[in-house]
Each structure stands twice: as structure tokens, then as C-alpha cells.
Amino acid sequence: MTIIYIIVTIAIYQLARWAALRFPSPFTTPVFTSTVVIISLLAASGVSYKEYTPAKEIMTFLLGPATVALALPLYYNRAVLRERFLPAAASLIVGTFATIVSAVWMASAFGLSRTIQATAAVKAVTTPVAMEAAVIIGGDPALAAAFVITAGIFGAVFGPPLLTMFNINDPFSRGLGIGTISHGIGTSQAVQEGPVQGTVSSAAMGVSAIITSLVLPWLFPFL
Numbered sequence: 001m002t003i004i005y006i007i008v009t010i011a012i013y014q015l016a017r018w019a020a021l022r023f024p025s026p027f028t029t030p031v032f033t034s035t036v037v038i039i040s041l042l043a044a045s046g047v048s049y050k051e052y053t054p055a056k057e058i059m060t061f062l063l064g065p066a067t068v069a070l071a072l073p074l075y076y077n078r079a080v081l082r083e084r085f086l087p088a089a090a091s092l093i094v095g096t097f098a099t100i101v102s103a104v105w106m107a108s109a110f111g112l113s114r115t116i117q118a119t120a121a122v123k124a125v126t127t128p129v130a131m132e133a134a135v136i137i138g139g140d141p142a143l144a145a146a147f148v149i150t151a152g153i154f155g156a157v158f159g160p161p162l163l164t165m166f167n168i169n170d171p172f173s174r175g176l177g178i179g180t181i182s183h184g185i186g187t188s189q190a191v192q193e194g195p196v197q198g199t200v201s202s203a204a205m206g207v208s209a210i211i212t213s214l215v216l217p218w219l220f221p222f223l
Contacts, residue, residue, distance in 0.1 A: 005047075005055035012037050029157045031185050063184070070187075070202040077199040084172055092204055095180040096211045097219075099124040104223040115140055121220055123147040125209040126183040133213055137220045148183065155182020156189040171196035179204030 016034035027033070042052060074081070081088070103120040112120075118139035122130040127148045134144035159178045168174060171194055178186040179201030187205050191198030 001051070002054045002058070005052055006058060008041070009034075009038060009055065009059065012041070026157045026161050029153075029189060031188060032153050032157045035153065070198070073191075073195050073199040074203060077196055080172060080196060081200070081203060088172075088176055088200070088204075089207075091176055092180060092207050093211060095177070096124070096208045097215070099181055099208075100212065100216060100219060101223060104220065108223075114138065116143075117223075118220060119143045119147055121216060121223075122212065123151040124181050124183065125212045126205060129209040129213060133216050136217055149185070152182045152185025155186040159186055160189060160193065172200050175200030176204050180208050183209070 013030060013034040016028075016030040016037070019033060020028045020030050042049075100121050103123055104117050107117040107120045115138060118137045119134050121137065122133045122139065122144050125133070125148070127145050130144045130148045131141035133139075134141050155178060159182055160174070163169075163174050163177060168177070174193065175190050175197035178190045178197070182189075183205045187198065187201040190201035
């Protein structure tokens with residue numbers, strides 16, 4: 001059954017990509033639509049998450065080589081990264097701090113527990129980093145994974161149209177914004193926009209995770 005689950009998942013994602021090209025809209029973003037369809041299909045067919053997990057583990061394992069493959073566009077576009085290194089670094093630092101502070105303050109404003117606040121603080125970084133960082137500051141690693149995935153999907157769905165709405169059309173700036181707030185899921189959407197967007201987004205994803213890991217243990221207690 002594992003092979004069948006993998007084939008079905010890939011087929012649904014390919015259909016989602018076709019739908020995105022045929023009916024372009026934030027709500028037809030492949031990551032969003034395929035996620036909704038797969039969850040609905042599993043629920044309707046009575047397949048538990050435990051049964052689906054082996055297929056998920058195999059596909060997740062392939063994220064490693066896929067992430068390493070992002071080094072190629074980084075290499076080919078290294079001149080662009082060098083040219084804008086200082087403004088990009090400043091933007092990454094400000095953006096990373098902003099995502100942490102806004103998440104904690106919003107959770108506090110809604111009266112959510114300290115555990116939820118700590119978990120929300122890591123929503124903008126990739127899942128492995130988020131889960132470890134959440135433990136350090138008293139968050140819930142399982143909930144952190146859910147927050148990260150949700151933030152990534154929202155970033156992939158609404159990030160590009162919001163950037164367009166605010167007339168941010170520069171490829172470098174778009175990639176930087178998407179990668180900073182929506183990690184790998186957003187980067188997958190940025191790659192579809194163009195090589196520069198994908199390159200910058202992947203770099204932003206990695207650097208923001210490093211910054212978060214360094215500053216969060218001492219920043220969170222002050223928030």
C-alpha cells in the first residue's frame with residue numbers, strides 16, 4: 001500500500017500543478033490544493049495517519065537531496081547574492097526578528113498560554129529547526145511542526161499576491177520575503193516564479209533558521 005499512497009500523492013500534486021496553470025489563483029497554489037485534497041481523500045477512505053506515515057517518510061526523505069540540489073541555483077546566481085549581500089543581510093535580520101516578535105505578541109494578545117506563545121515564535125523556520133528551538137524555549141515540538149506547515153502554506157498561497165499588491169516586483173526582493181517567512185514550502189512556490197526568486201528564497205530560508213536558533217533563547221524571555 002505504501003507504493004500506492006506515494007503514486008496517489010504524486011498524481012494529486014501533478015493535477016494540482018495543472019490546475020494552478022489552468023486556473024491561476026492564490027487558492028490553486030499546488031501546495032495548498034494538493035494538501036487539502038490528500039487530507040480529504042485519506043479521511044474519506046478511512047486511511048489513518050499511521051498507515052500513511054511510511055509513504056510520507058519516503059517522500060520526506062527525498063527532501064534532503066532536493067534541498068542539496070538548491071545549491072546549484074545558489075551557485076549560478078552567486079553574483080546577485082554578493083551584489084546585494086549587505087541589504088539582504090539587514091533585511092533578513094529585521095524580518096526574522098519581526099516574525100518572532102509579532103507571533104509572540106499576537107499570541108499574548110489573544111490570551112494564549114506561554115507554551116503556545118513559545119511554539120508560535122518558531123513558525124517561520126523549517127520544521128527540524130522549529131521543533132528543536134521550541135523545546136529549548138518551552139514550546140510544544142509537535143504543535144511547532146503544525147504551525148510551521150500552516151505558516152508555509154499561507155506564505156506560499158498569499159505571499160506572492162501580497163507582494164504584487166504592494167508593487168514589489170523585483171525578483172530578489174520577492175525571493176527574500178518569501179523565504180524569510182515561509183521556509184521550504186514558500187521556496188517551492190518561489191522557484192516556480194523564477195531562478196532568482198528560488199535562489200534567494202532558499203538562501204533566506206537557511207539564514208533565517210540560523211538567526212532564529214541564535215537569538216530565540218535569549219529574545220523570547222524578554223517578550
